[in-house]
Amino acid sequence: MAWRRERQTEASLDTARDGRRPTGDDLDYAIVKLLEVDGRKAFSEIAHELNVSEGTIRNRVGRMKEAGVLRIVAIADPAATEYQTSVMLGLKVAQGHTPQQVAARLEKEAFVVYILWVAGRFDLVVEVVCDQQEHLLEFLEAEFHSAEDLAAIEVMPGLRNFKNQFLLKRIWATPKET
C-alpha cells in the first residue's frame, strides 16, 4: 500500500473514541473505498460512517484531488463506449538495466497507459494508446526501438478489444475542475 504518509503518530486518535476510526493513511483509503462505490456520496455521510467531521472529509478529498491521486468521474456504460485499440508491447530489458528503471522512464509518457512487470517471456508488458497512427510510430521509434535499456521489443498491434474492465483511457486529460 502506498497510502503511506508522514505522520503515523495518530494512534492517539484511534483510541480517542469507542467506534474505532481510521487513522492517518487509512482514513484516505477508507474515503476512497466509499467513493469508489458512489462518487457522489455526501461528505457528511462519509464523515458519519468514519467517525470524523465533515470538514475533515472535505479537506482530505480536496487534498487528494489536488495532489492528483483521486478523481471523481462519470463512467458511461462500457458496452456503449468505444475506445480505440492500442498496441501491446512485450519488452525485454537489457543487461545492466532494471525493469523499474525502464518503467520509471516510460511512466511519464502520456501515450503509455499501462505498465506491468511480469515473469516469463517478457520483463514488461506495456500498453500504448494513441489517436493517430503517425504519432504512434514516431513514439515507438523514439521511445522503444532506439532505447538503450531494452534488449528486445515485441509489438503486438491491438486488433480489437473484447473486454476492458477499466477503460477510462485518456479522460485524465483535463485535470482542473470547477
Next chain:
Amino acid sequence: MAWRRERQTEASLDTARDGRRPTGDDLDYAIVKLLEVDGRKAFSEIAHELNVSEGTIRNRVGRMKEAGVLRIVAIADPAATEYQTSVMLGLKVAQGHTPQQVAARLEKEAFVVYILWVAGRFDLVVEVVCDQQEHLLEFLEAEFHSAEDLAAIEVMPGLRNFKNQFLLKRIWATPKET
C-alpha cells in the same frame, strides 16, 4: 455510441429558446460529458449550463444510473494505490476456433478484466485479476489449460504494476447505490 433513445420528437424544444439546448439523447450525452470531467458537479450547475431545470438533470442522471449506463465513481491514482497483481496471459487460439469465440467465452468470467485481440506472437492478450492465489490456479486450470479452443497458453505472472491509467478493476461489482 449507443445513446439512441426512442423519442426523437423534441425538435420543438430545440428551437423554443435562443441558447439552443440539447435535445433528447443529446441531453444525456451532454450531461455525461460534463460528469466525465467532474463527477461531483452540481446538478444545478449542469442544468444552468444546458438550459434545463435542475430536476431534469436529476431525473436523467437517476435514470441513467438506474439503467446501468452511467456510474459515478472515484478513481485513485495507480501510483498511490496498490491492487493485487494479476496474471497476463498470452493465448494462441487453436485451429478451428476464432479469437472472437474464445473472447466471447472468456468475457463472461469475472476474473477476466481485459481481453485484447492482437497481431503477433499471440492471438489474445488477457489479464486476470483474482484475490486469492488458489482461486487463480483453479481458474487457470479450468478455463485455460483444459480448454479445447486454445493451442498454447503463456502465463506471465504480474510482479508489479507501474502504471495503470484505467484501473477500476472490479468496482462494477456493486451496481446498486444509496
Next chain:
DNA sequence: AAGTGGCGGTACGAATAACGCACTTAACCG
C-alpha cells in the same frame, strides 16, 4: 375526436449538504 394514462419536464418549499472561517490540538524544531 374526446377521454385517459403514462412519461418527462418544471416549480417550489423543506431538508441537507457544502463552504468559509475561526478556533483548538498535536507534532515538529530549533
Next chain:
DNA sequence: CGGTTAAGTGCGTTATTCGTACCGCCACTT
C-alpha cells in the same frame, strides 16, 4: 519550552439536493 505549521473541529451561511405536486405532450383506447 515557546513558536510554527499542519490537520481536525464547530458552526453560521450559502447553495444544492430532495420530495412532491403540477403541467404538457404523446399515444392509445373506445
